[in-house]
Amino acid sequence: MISFAGVGKSFGDNHVLRELDLSVDEGEKVSIIGPSGSGKTTILRLLMTLESPDSGMVRVDGSPLWDRRADGSGVDAKRQSEVRRKIGMVFQHFNLFPHMTVLDNVTLSPVRVLGMGREEAEQRAVELLQLVGLEKHLRHKPGQLSGGQQQRVAIARALAMRPKVMLFDEVTSALDPELIGEVLSVIRDLARTTAMTMLLVTHEMRFAEEISDRVLMFDSGSVVESGPPGQIFQNPEHERTRRFLKAVLERK
Template sequence: MPDPVPPDPTTSRGSHAMTTTSNGTPAIEFRDVVKRFGDNVVLDKLNFSVAKGDRVTLIGPSGSGKTTILRLLMTLEEANGGLILIDGDPYTHEYKGDRWVEIPEKRRRVVRNRVGMVFQQFNLFPNMSVLENIIEAPVHVLGLSKKDAVERAEQLLEQVGMSDKRDARCTQLSGGQQQRVAIARALAMDPEILLLDEVTSALDPEIVADVLGVLREIARTTDITMLLVTHEMQFAREVSNRVLMFDHGQIVEEADPETMFTNPSHERTQEFLKAVLG
C-alpha cells in the first residue's frame, strides 16, 4: 500500500530538483516518487519532468531504476509514494487532503491511453498476423472502426518498412522485423508519449541500425514525447534533447547530449561513460 504522505507541491525534495518547462504543463512529471521492492528502495523521492515534445534518454548502470520509471508509467508497477502526472493529470493515485486514493479505473484508462511503450521483448501476439497485431488495440480499446484501423496500420507499416509483411505471422519474422512491428503497434494507439525500453538489446548487432533508423525518423518527423532507456549512446546523442544519468535511483547529472557525452561533470557519470564507451 502506498505511503500516505503527500509530496510537497511547492518545494523540490529528494533526488533531483524539478525541471521547469518552457511550454506549459509537462508531459510527464514525477513528484517525490518512491518505489520499493521489499526492503530495496529503487526510487527515493524522485523528482523530474519531461516537457511536451522532448526526447529524454535515461542512462546509467543496470539496477539504477531506469526501467522501473518506464514500468511505473505503463502501470506495470505501482509507486509506494509520491505522484505521477501525465499532462498534469494524476495517473494512478492522487491525494485528497492527507489521504492517498486510487484513481477510478475509467479515468485511469483515459490517461493511460496517452502513453505507448516498446519493450525489449517484442510482446507480439504469435497467433495473429502483423496487421492483426497492429489493429487489435485501436479497434477494441480506442473503438476505431476496422476500416480506419486498417488504414492507419497500413500507413504505419509503410513508415517502418514492413508493408510487404502485412499478412505474415509474427513467428515468421526476424527479431528486427518484429521490433519494427512493435513500434508500429505502439504508434497505432496515437500516443502522446512513447516509452522505449532497451528496444535493441534483444537484436543481433547487424539489424540494430535498421530499428534505430526507424526511431530516428519518428523523432525527426513527429512531435511525440519520447522517454528512452538505452545503452546505445550514439543513438541517445543523436535523438535526445536531454540526457539524465541515474545511479541508485537518483539523478546524479542532467545535461544536453553534447555536454553529457563530451564533458560530464559528475565523477559517477565519467566512470559510467568510460566503461560504456571504452
C-alpha cells in the first residue's frame, strides 16, 4: 500500500531521511518509534505532500505520489492530488476550525473535496461521531470540548474522507495524561475493526506494542531495526533500540 524507494530529504545540512527504503502492506498497522528529530514525522509529511523529497520515489496503492529519481519525470499535480486523497492524517494538534461546529468540521472536506451531497455527508459524520463517542456534541464548537474530545473529532474528520491509509502523528502528545486513554481507545478500535492501513508515529510504547503488526525503530534518518512488536520490545537486536527503549520506559 505504501512504498518508499531511495527517498532522501534534507533541511539544509540536516539529512532527515537517508535513502529510505520502506514498504507497508495493505491493512498493516505499523508503528514508528525513535528519538525526536530522527525523521519519523517527515515520513508522514511526505505522504501528506506537506513536504517534498529531494530524491527517490513514493508510491501509494500502486500509484506514484512523488518521483524524484534522476530519470523520473515527476508526478503532475492532478495525479498527485488523486493519490493524496487516499490518505488521512491526524496531527499532534487538532487543527479544527474554531468557528465551526463539530458536525461542520467533519462534513466540510467531504462536501468540498469529494463533492458529496450535504445530506449524505452529515449522515456519514453522525455515524463517525458515534464511532468516536461524540454524537452528543454535534452542535458544539471545538472550544467547548476537552483536548481529548477535540482529537477524537479530528479522527472522525480524517475518516470522513474514506481514506485507505491513516496516519497518526504523536496524536496524544498535546493532551493531558488523563485524556490520553480515550484517544488511544478510539485508535485501538480502528486497528482492530477496520482493514485500513495505519502508520503511527508514537511515544506510547505499550500502545505500539499492543496494536502493531510491525514496529520500526528509526534513528538519524534510517530504519535501525524492524520487526514484530514482541521482538522489538522484548528482545531488540540493535544496541540503539535497546538504549532508546531503556531511556523511554524508565521515564514512564
